Amino acid sequence: MNSIDKQLKNMAKEEAMEPSAAIQAFIQRTLSGLPDDGSPLPRKMARSKRHSFPRPLAAIAAAFALFLLIPNLSASAAEAMSDLPLIGPIVDVITIRNYFYDDGYHRSSIDVPQVELGGEGENSSLGDSVQSINADVQAMTDRLIAQFEADTAEIGDSGHTELSLTYQVLTNTDSWFTLEILVYQGAGSGSQSYHYYHIDKRTGQIMQLSDLFTEGNDYQTAISDEILRQMNDQMAADESITYWVGSAYPELDFHSITPDQNFYFFENGNLVIRFDEYEVGPGSMGSPAFEIPRSVYESMLKEGY
Amino acid sequence: MTYITDKKKWYTEQITACQASLYRLAVSLLRNEEDARDALQEALCTGYEKLDSLQDAGKFRPWIMRILHNASYDILRARKPAVSLSDIPPDQEPANTAAFPSDTGLKEALLALPEDYREAVILFYYEDMSIKEISRITGESAGTIKTRLSRARSRLRRVLDL
Numbered sequence: 001m002n003s004i005d006k007q008l009k010n011m012a013k014e015e016a017m018e019p020s021a022a023i024q025a026f027i028q029r030t031l032s033g034l035p036d037d038g039s040p041l042p043r044k045m046a047r048s049k050r051h052s053f054p055r056p057l058a059a060i061a062a063a064f065a066l067f068l069l070i071p072n073l074s075a076s077a078a079e080a081m082s083d084l085p086l087i088g089p090i091v092d093v094i095t096i097r098n099y100f101y102d103d104g105y106h107r108s109s110i111d112v113p114q115v116e117l118g119g120e121g122e123n124s125s126l127g128d129s130v131q132s133i134n135a136d137v138q139a140m141t142d143r144l145i146a147q148f149e150a151d152t153a154e155i156g157d158s159g160h161t162e163l164s165l166t167y168q169v170l171t172n173t174d175s176w177f178t179l180e181i182l183v184y185q186g187a188g189s190g191s192q193s194y195h196y197y198h199i200d201k202r203t204g205q206i207m208q209l210s211d212l213f214t215e216g217n218d219y220q221t222a223i224s225d226e227i228l229r230q231m232n233d234q235m236a237a238d239e240s241i242t243y244w245v246g247s248a249y250p251e252l253d254f255h256s257i258t259p260d261q262n263f264y265f266f267e268n269g270n271l272v273i274r275f276d277e278y279e280v281g282p283g284s285m286g287s288p289a290f291e292i293p294r295s296v297y298e299s300m301l302k303e304g305y
Numbered sequence: 306m307t308y309i310t311d312k313k314k315w316y317t318e319q320i321t322a323c324q325a326s327l328y329r330l331a332v333s334l335l336r337n338e339e340d341a342r343d344a345l346q347e348a349l350c351t352g353y354e355k356l357d358s359l360q361d362a363g364k365f366r367p368w369i370m371r372i373l374h375n376a377s378y379d380i381l382r383a384r385k386p387a388v389s390l391s392d393i394p395p396d397q398e399p400a401n402t403a404a405f406p407s408d409t410g411l412k413e414a415l416l417a418l419p420e421d422y423r424e425a426v427i428l429f430y431y432e433d434m435s436i437k438e439i440s441r442i443t444g445e446s447a448g449t450i451k452t453r454l455s456r457a458r459s460r461l462r463r464v465l466d467l
Contacts (some may be wrong), residue, residue, distance in 0.1 A: 003428075004458055007467055012430040013360045019328035026342055027324050030315045030349045100413050109337060109416075164337045193337060260346040 088169030090118030108163040162186035210259035217300035254280040348373035422457035
């Protein structure tokens with residue numbers, strides 16, 4: 001073994017990356033939920049439902065993913081690509097800061113993303129939108145880190161906290177860009193929240209759900225009815241699935257999406273509506289997402305969407 | 306494993322004994338706690354279901370780590386199925402190590418590596434496994450593991466200023 005290997009193994013011993021008490025408790029909970037007699041696992045009960053909906057492809061095709069990745073990899077490649085004739089403006093996302101902390105009781109892992117414009121366009125409405133998104137992301141990460149540091153100082157070694165922020169580019173075509181940010185905060189039990197940023201690259205505008213539809217159309221009811229149908233179908237097919245619909249507490253039930261509801265486009269072009277934890281069901285349902293067939297809302301869309 | 310009378314108790318003891326190794330592998334591959342939990346849960350359930358297929362109780366640790374490797378890569382594939390960083394030729398890999406502060410630790414440097422390299426580093430440096438053992442867990446040839454380790458070592462040396 002060479003000296004570099006020895007040095008790295010020593011460093012690995014010093015930075016052992018031990019699981020937190022929360023992770024250990026999670027493992028023990030999973031183990032204790034296993035059947036005692038070795039009978040087949042009640043899979044639908046035991047497993048997390050956080051990824052019950054297929055996450056969209058980060059890129060639509062391999063060639064396109066290469067296009068996304070290469071500018072992140074080397075400055076020379078990025079420069080070379082900026083000379084290529086392209087149909088739509090180049091929008092890319094890079095990690096500008098990694099914030100890691102781990103003292104055995106409190107740990108955080110944050111990748112702070114920054115949207116970047118390639119080539120020209122910094123002074124256009126697209127540039128303004130990019131700046132606005134970056135400012136928003138920066139404010140959010142600053143707030144999360146400040147809260148984490150305050151909690152760490154207050155709780156000390158009497159408890160555990162976790163914070164992570166990850167992101168991915170869901171869509172990046174010549175006309176549309178979507179950045180998804182997932183924040184996980186844990187203290188005892190954990191919670192997660194999704195944040196989406198959309199840009200219509202043709203206009204350069206930041207978009208929310210209501211911006212897709214023409215005035216006067218009740219897209220909220222049409223989409224909400226489809227979601228309710230899917231919720232009821234899922235509950236009928238699987239007794240472990242629970243959404244808050246038709247319950248004894250109607251004021252807590254899901255009735256309708258909002259104009260700024262979280263959404264993204266699935267790879268097939270269908271809208272996907274995302275809810276946060278506890279928004280439409282108990283925590284065991286995670287952050288459910290519903291793919292809405294285009295036929296449900298197509299007649300209400302503005303031209304071009 | 307029919308000679309084990311209390312299957313769940315034995316399995317719980319084995320998992321508890323290697324939970325730190327399992328956590329390190331999952332969190333280094335997936336780089337966030339939430340997905341690591343999903344992978345761990347999936348692997349623990351799958352391992353329990355398939356426990357009867359384990360031929361040698363003494364090889365439980367590499368066996369369950371192989372299952373966790375598969376569970377983690379399932380999540381990685383769902384997350385970004387198109388192109389792995391390790392598919393990019395080495396001359397296109399980031400050379401910008403200046404972005405790392407001088408006090409960067411091994412963990413931070415590790416998490417900045419492509420996923421295939423992270424796994425090789427975790428298993429070799431943290432878990433003290435041999436090339437042959439890593440090869441069995443990852444399903445890659447010994448030559449591939451050596452190449453990954455060599456490239457990872459080179460990157461870590463630059464970033465960590467060793």
